[in-house]
Amino acid sequence: MPRKELDVLEDYIAQNNLKITRQRRAILSVFLECEKHVSAGELYNQVASIEPKVGLATVYRTLALLTDSDLALELDFGDGQKRYEHKYMHGHHDHMICTECGKIIEFNHPLIEKFQEEVARQNSFTIISHKLDMFGLCNECR
């Protein structure tokens, strides 16, 4: 398991009177190796293969922990379940989601971010986070 992420988790755990357990290690390690945008159920299935006794509730509870400790970011593509991606490893980005094949292209456009700040300032709004999702067809599906 990568050192950095485990450190982040252990820091958070140490600072909050929590404990490191076999299950949490397993879930974190699978999460880190995961392709992006995992759902709790998918993560559970993968964890179950290396740690069969783990419960789905523990996966949910650990994902909340990872979100609170800023290792994971909660996403919602409107398909009825929450998804999670690594926050620590790759910075902020937005998504293009192909509604035909499900492919997700990540992108980041500095000027879009800049104008978001501008429009927020005009409205005396302080941005904490934002998400921009574009739905449509990728080059293979149109």
Added chain:
Amino acid sequence: MPRKELDVLEDYIAQNNLKITRQRRAILSVFLECEKHVSAGELYNQVASIEPKVGLATVYRTLALLTDSDLALELDFGDGQKRYEHKYMHGHHDHMICTECGKIIEFNHPLIEKFQEEVARQNSFTIISHKLDMFGLCNECR
């Protein structure tokens, strides 16, 4: 009930071998008078006060109908339930959501839209729809 919206619904209904019912009229009329971003449950409560026998399932089915006929737009602010707003009356816009008091500020920035198109073009992606939500604190809450 405003003429235009009823016409839109009737056109859609006529073109699809569907029927206009008392319940659908009631739900549409409440929806049109609603403040923005209603959830199915909220709409149901309001409709129930003027049409007590209506069922929650009918509200869901009618919202699907309104969405298909382009009168309503489905939103998802990540609070675990879908929300709906009028599509016919006011054009596209994005949202700033105050995580403290729940206030929602709508905005539209032409340049943000323009750069979205640009980044989509660069990736050979065809945008069908998009949504940009910014979460943070409004001027009263920060």
Added chain:
DNA sequence: GTTGCTGCAAAGTGTTTGCACCCTG
């Protein structure tokens, strides 16, 4: 040995569906 963590199952939430009856066109 405390105190937090886990697994299980049960309960919750929002949404969808099956079905007999009802009503529109």
Added chain:
DNA sequence: CAGGGTGCAAACACTTTGCAGCAAC
């Protein structure tokens, strides 16, 4: 009067919670 619409309740999918036993510190 035929075929879609409705209400009700049951089913669903995802997530959260209560609790007794377990394990980390």
